[in-house]
Amino acid sequence: MDSIHLILLRIFRPILDVTCAVACTAYENMGCNCTKEKLVLNSRRFYVQKRLGEGGFSVVDLVEEGPTGKLFACKRIMCHSKSDEKVALEELEYYRRFAHPNLIMLEESGMIPRGDICEVLLVLPFYRRGMLQEALDKLKENGQHYSQTQLLRLFKGICDGVRELHNAKPTAIAHRDIKPHNVMLADDDSPVLMDFGSMAPARLEVVGRSEAIALQDTAGEKCSMLFRAPELFHVESHCVINEKIDIWSLGCTLFNMAYLYSPFEPIYMKGDSIHLAVIGRNFKFPETSEYAPVVNDLISSMLVVEPMERPTIEWVLDQVNNMTAEMENRV
Template identity: 65%
Template sequence: MGCYCTKETIEINGRRFYVQKRLGEGGFSVVDLVEDETGKTFAMKRILCHATEDEQMARQEAEFHQNFNHTNLIPLEEWKMLKYSGRVPEVVLVLPYYRGGTLQDEVERLAKQGEHMSEQRLMRIFKGICEGVRALHSASPEPLSHRDMKPGNVMLDDRGTPVIMDFGSMAVAKIEIKGRSQAVALQDTAAEKCSMLFRAPELFHVESHCIIDEKVDIWSLGCVLYTLAFLQSPFEPVYQRGDSLHLAVLGRNFKFPENSRYSEGLHDLVSSMLVVEPMERPSISWVMDRVDNLLQDLENRV
């Protein structure tokens, strides 16, 4: 352990954490690398709470973490609401620090080096992600939806196991929209918290009378699987051209590369999830059955 005399110190439940450096910044929070008194490192997410609503949402994020003890969902080490004199209060979440980075980091590394994942490794990673999503969709007393599934929100631990993080967009899965004001509110929230390239079509334009449910995650998973295979979102070319992403999503305006090295089964699985009508998308259990079948086929070829 180094000298902590000049480090910012944050005490939570009798434990002291020393801020080492800034790891990243987002629209609603920052993440610092911290170290406890034993020298163990963690990632500390610091959520600034400018209003009571911000505080409620941050507390809810911490509570969502506490609902789970799952290999593929990031655990919460500690959390606390911090109030200061003359400064905006913040909720801090102490989380594991994964040196392997995110799946997005892995995608960018592969693209830079002109490499690709083997289909077997890709499907094993995707299965782990689906395991985490299934835990959310099976949550009690009410199923939950992540709503921002993307490679940048999946960490890789030391063994290469995928771990879903960032519960800030998470919500009760099934929401009944009754009227235009509720629709606009959800649409605005989605625009703020759900990444465009992975956002389900029903969140681009929320109908005045509809039901939004966990199928938003299934669409996002389709985008994630495509990205792991082809190292970009299925709608990245449209976005790069500056064309309407919303129209591209509604029209399922994507295609598989002609020189794809992956099986027809993987292509079919992506296509089955990228269905515009939510009711026609499969459940996470159906997706996992298909993943297991694909993995079995791959192992039988070895």
């Protein structure tokens, strides 16, 4: 480099440095997404802000849409095979199938090829209030509980979403993994059932040991143990699995919402067999409760080992509505 170039560089380098610094600061103040990963789905641009969570089969990122600045949660499912892709697309179809205030709704979707694999993207609403489980954890930390009115209102919303699934046409759908972790809280505090990755046709006839083992393995992967119905722990070689598995999970969920732990959590914490506890219906209500006895009666009616003896979602909702009406009449 000759002397004149060196002189020019000494003169203009400080100016360039300041100009770059000012430009970068301006971009940051404007919320610039230049350095963030960009996802383009059907001409809509989403910029990844941060990782919200990771599961066994997917991750969830917080994304911001440009130029609106609206925040969403993007579920990203990496598919390493055609079978993985088929499962992801089946989940996508479940999101597309339902539009109900108590079921999470799909905002946008797409598929991005990445070499020999692909990524299925599901853009979903972002709930600032977070999961129902987080609200329960906060209550526990503060030594509080939901009032019976709050408890029944939240539970009714969850049941309304489940009824939409169980009454789906032409085929009833079971969620198969209902639990407080899979319920989001909207800004108006209404519950929204999420995570459709465990969904399947509600009624399934199992014929033969190989089918039974396959369903049992799937349940082990996708259905949380503390909320899993007895018939999914050991699937019989010849049986029919139906939507009553969700009723069991609803019983565990209502218990968890009322008493801030799963009915079988004490067994789990001791390291004893959850399977034996579930089929033996080995759980206990707290000795003292601020709720009316009918709340425990409702939980007990759902936590019945024999599926045929469990109530339907319609019956459960009738009981919740009757309990709510009785409380209102007292006031």
